[in-house]
Amino acid sequence: MPLPDWKTTRRGFLGGGAGAAALTAMAVPLHAQSPEPEPLENYAPEYFTAEEWQFVMSATALLIPSGPTPGAIEARVPVFIDLQLASGFGSADDWYMAGPHIADADPLLGWQSPLTPAEIYREGIAAVNAWCEQTHEAPFADLLPQTQQEVMTALSEDEVPLPPELRGLFDLLLQNTKEGFFADPKYGGNHRMAGWTHIGFPGARASFLEWVDKHNVPYPLGPVAISGERG
Amino acid sequence: MARTEPKKDVVIVGLGWTGSIMGIEMAKQGLEVLALERGADRYTVPDFRYPDVIDELKYGVRFGFMQKPRNSTVTIRRTLQETALPYRQLGSFLPGDGVGGAGIHWNGHNWRAMENEFILRSYVEDNFGADIIPEDMTIQDWGVTYAELEPHFDRFEYMLGLSGQAGNVNGQIIEGGNPFEAPRSRDFPLPPLKQTYDATLFADAARAMGYHPFPRPAANASGVWTNEYGMQLGPCNYCGFCERYGCLNYSKASPQTCILDALRRMPNFSYRTNSEVLRVDLAEDRQTATGVTYWDEEAQEEVFQPADIVMLCAYSLHNVHLMLLSGIGEPYNPATGEGVTGKNYAYQMNGGTTLFFKDKLFNPFIGAGANGMSMDDFAINQIDFAAEGFIGGSYITAGVTNGQPIRGIGLPSGTASWGEEWKTAITEWYGHSMSIGSHGSNMAYRDCYLDLDPTYTDRHGRPLMRMTFNWKPNDIRMTQFMRSKIEPIAESMNPDTWQSSYKGEGAQYDVRPYQTTHNVGGAIMGDDPNTSVVNRYLQAWGQHNLFSLGAAAFPQNIQYNPTGVVGALAYWAADAITRDYLPNPRPLV
Numbered sequence: 001m002p003l004p005d006w007k008t009t010r011r012g013f014l015g016g017g018a019g020a021a022a023l024t025a026m027a028v029p030l031h032a033q034s035p036e037p038e039p040l041e042n043y044a045p046e047y048f049t050a051e052e053w054q055f056v057m058s059a060t061a062l063l064i065p066s067g068p069t070p071g072a073i074e075a076r077v078p079v080f081i082d083l084q085l086a087s088g089f090g091s092a093d094d095w096y097m098a099g100p101h102i103a104d105a106d107p108l109l110g111w112q113s114p115l116t117p118a119e120i121y122r123e124g125i126a127a128v129n130a131w132c133e134q135t136h137e138a139p140f141a142d143l144l145p146q147t148q149q150e151v152m153t154a155l156s157e158d159e160v161p162l163p164p165e166l167r168g169l170f171d172l173l174l175q176n177t178k179e180g181f182f183a184d185p186k187y188g189g190n191h192r193m194a195g196w197t198h199i200g201f202p203g204a205r206a207s208f209l210e211w212v213d214k215h216n217v218p219y220p221l222g223p224v225a226i227s228g229e230r231g
Numbered sequence: 232m233a234r235t236e237p238k239k240d241v242v243i244v245g246l247g248w249t250g251s252i253m254g255i256e257m258a259k260q261g262l263e264v265l266a267l268e269r270g271a272d273r274y275t276v277p278d279f280r281y282p283d284v285i286d287e288l289k290y291g292v293r294f295g296f297m298q299k300p301r302n303s304t305v306t307i308r309r310t311l312q313e314t315a316l317p318y319r320q321l322g323s324f325l326p327g328d329g330v331g332g333a334g335i336h337w338n339g340h341n342w343r344a345m346e347n348e349f350i351l352r353s354y355v356e357d358n359f360g361a362d363i364i365p366e367d368m369t370i371q372d373w374g375v376t377y378a379e380l381e382p383h384f385d386r387f388e389y390m391l392g393l394s395g396q397a398g399n400v401n402g403q404i405i406e407g408g409n410p411f412e413a414p415r416s417r418d419f420p421l422p423p424l425k426q427t428y429d430a431t432l433f434a435d436a437a438r439a440m441g442y443h444p445f446p447r448p449a450a451n452a453s454g455v456w457t458n459e460y461g462m463q464l465g466p467c468n469y470c471g472f473c474e475r476y477g478c479l480n481y482s483k484a485s486p487q488t489c490i491l492d493a494l495r496r497m498p499n500f501s502y503r504t505n506s507e508v509l510r511v512d513l514a515e516d517r518q519t520a521t522g523v524t525y526w527d528e529e530a531q532e533e534v535f536q537p538a539d540i541v542m543l544c545a546y547s548l549h550n551v552h553l554m555l556l557s558g559i560g561e562p563y564n565p566a567t568g569e570g571v572t573g574k575n576y577a578y579q580m581n582g583g584t585t586l587f588f589k590d591k592l593f594n595p596f597i598g599a600g601a602n603g604m605s606m607d608d609f610a611i612n613q614i615d616f617a618a619e620g621f622i623g624g625s626y627i628t629a630g631v632t633n634g635q636p637i638r639g640i641g642l643p644s645g646t647a648s649w650g651e652e653w654k655t656a657i658t659e660w661y662g663h664s665m666s667i668g669s670h671g672s673n674m675a676y677r678d679c680y681l682d683l684d685p686t687y688t689d690r691h692g693r694p695l696m697r698m699t700f701n702w703k704p705n706d707i708r709m710t711q712f713m714r715s716k717i718e719p720i721a722e723s724m725n726p727d728t729w730q731s732s733y734k735g736e737g738a739q740y741d742v743r744p745y746q747t748t749h750n751v752g753g754a755i756m757g758d759d760p761n762t763s764v765v766n767r768y769l770q771a772w773g774q775h776n777l778f779s780l781g782a783a784a785f786p787q788n789i790q791y792n793p794t795g796v797v798g799a800l801a802y803w804a805a806d807a808i809t810r811d812y813l814p815n816p817r818p819l820v
Binding site: 062063064065067069071089092093094095096097098100102105107108109110111112149152156174177178179182183184187195196198199200201202203204205206207208209211212213214215216217218219226228 | 281282283285286287288292293294299300301304307308309314316317318319320322425426427428431466467468469470471472479591592594596597602634635636637640648649650651653654657658661662686687688739740741742743
């Protein structure tokens with residue numbers, strides 16, 4: 001799938017004319033100093049298998065679609081999720097995971113699956129792909145966009161049959177996708193602060209004494225990341 | 232094989248707000264004081280420094296400053312019949328971890344309770360008759376009055392450098408403050424914080440309806456402040472990363488900013504981190520505590536720490552857990568109503584209405600922890616319980632404190648939670664919504680309590696504590712009453728759309744969404760050893776050299792955030808211990 005290279009397009013526009021070099025140097029944000037990371041097609045996942053990676057690429061692209069502004073793919077949300085699952089979050093390092101587990105308990109009693117988030121993705125993606133094979137004769141990533149939309153809707157409405165220990169899959173995927181769109185770029189997603197720019201969140205600026213009582217006046221500065229990168 | 236350390240005069244379990252206060256007050260008396268903290272040490276630098284702490288994923292979402300359920304958690308059930316299951320990942324409440332405890336990651340909402348809240352059962356009986364109290368409601372008087380605590384509220388607030396506006400100084404009502412509050416002996420140490428747009432709109436609307444809005448009492452400094460320990464605060468910069476974060480700016484009152492650096496300099500005070508207390512050890516006759524046994528994480532061994540006085544200053548739930556594990560007080564039995572330890576666990580009944588304005592921009596990322604405006608026109612001392620059919624009250628409030636996007640972007644109900652529609656909606660509505668909240672009391676009930684779980688254990692092999700808790704009709708009626716008062720205010724503000732979220736009939740406790748870390752009760756104070764765990768000085772009825780601080784002492788929950796009362800009780804107990812107990816150790820009642 002060709003990815004819209006919105007950043008390159010913008011830079012091409014700015015740098016298009018002769019004598020525009022000085023303007024380009026001023027107008028290109030500070031992040032131009034940091035090199036573009038590996039394109040997603042070449043990214044070697046730390047946790048996901050190739051099949052799982054295809055699923056996560058397709059699924060996150062549905063959850064936060066691309067368009068005139070970046071979506072999950074341009075924000076590199078799949079990379080964020082991969083790195084999270086390879087970390088202590090994926091292995092539920094902070095959670096109480098001792099048994100016995102009553103996976104089909106009332107959902108109001110919270111996470112009761114014996115599986116870690118990484119295991120939920122592994123077994124959950126396999127289960128969803130198996131269901132897609134059964135009902136549509138192809139894994140999720142290979143389905144037509146309209147069919148993918150239907151499957152995702154079914155998954156969100158608990159209409160894809162999953163065993164109780166996997167019932168948290170959709171909520172986990174959606175939560176992690178939004179995290180990858182809005183977390184500081186140091187975690188691999190929110191590339192070029194695309195998520196923050198989309199809504200007007202200034203990131204790690206964290207100092208607003210002079211703007212508290214400027215009521216109903218837009219805040220003038222764009223986002224900044226923990227690294228100092230500016231959007 | 233347990234190692235034994237040299238005896239101390241005082242051993243303190245947990246180094247958060249109450250541990251720090253008791254630590255410095257006891258050390259000032261010349262006693263040898265040791266605090267044991269199960270978490271890590273924490274300093275403003277490096278732990279809360281800019282920009283690293285401005286990390287929503289790490290601290291706001293993955294709970295970097297909170298206790299790890301793997302190390303410590305509870306099991307939860309809603310009814311006596313249900314099987315309790317572990318609170319495996321944090322959701323509904325977030326106990327703090329490490330030096331400073333929950334005192335580092337609160338928002339700084341610091342209130343006094345109403346006079347009638349300390350004598351709630353008597354107040355209800357005297358004014359409305361005992362027969363309006365539901366049969367299963369086990370509310371009690373505290374054994375201490377507001378008038379007795381007033382000097383200690385005052386001292387705590389001046390130690391914090393509280394920002395706000397008094398409404399009642401020695402009975403004189405002051406314009407712009409809370410006219411319904413209990414009398415204060417003087418004004419706040421610092422003037423109110425600046426107000427955000429949403430709070431101003433709410434206050435204007437409330438005033439137009441004849442209500443009495445006032446600035447929220449904020450433990451976020453509005454100016455420079457030096458407290459009684461020589462600790463200094465600087466003015467808040469409204470960074471928008473207060474609750475769940477340590478303060479990067481030395482502005483939020485915390486043990487770190489208000490006490491610890493002064494305390495660390497005292498040669499007769501010491502503390503050990505990564506030292507989790509496993510139990511309180513009692514003398515053979517069980518009439519006194521001999522010290523505590525803790526787990527030394529570094530040495531990987533149990534340590535017996537003898538002491539003349541033991542002070543439980545852990546989070547409310549952990550104080551109760553330690554008492555249950557150590558055989559302090561008779562465990563409460565919901566079938567008979569007998570026993571005391573674990574009795575009257577209570578929470579907080581909150582609700583809110585969200586308003587959406589296309590043409591108003593709230594810049595939600597700008598906020599201190601406790602900026603905002605509140606009103607007490609429907610506070611617990613303003614309501615005719617007999618006429619309204621419930622016991623309780625709320626403060627009503629508005630004031631955005633953060634716009635962190637992972638934690639949630641308010642969208643009109645019915646909006647898709649993903650896909651093109653969601654993506655469009657978040658640009659349309661981010662910064663264009665505000666909320667008016669109701670923060671209300673929660674009564675105590677016969678079957679809401681804490682005991683030891685029969686199945687699940689912690690990493691030391693100890694039974695987890697079991698929480699039995701559910702919402703009750705009285706409190707649901709209370710919050711629905713608040714809804715009926717808030718919605719007209721919201722409508723008068725002419726939003727494009729608005730929606731409400733209040734507990735309704737039959738609501739069940741849901742442990743997943745964050746609600747509040749105001750877990751109270753279980754080691755309640757009172758004037759009768761048959762119905763309370765500690766006396767009016769927070770001294771265990773059965774062991775006079777054991778004190779239990781914190782919100783576990785609340786016999787039911789007040790309508791306010793608990794920290795103000797927790798702090799006042801700590802200074803009240805410290806004063807009694809200093810003046811009356813140390814010269815002659817004995818039961819003070």
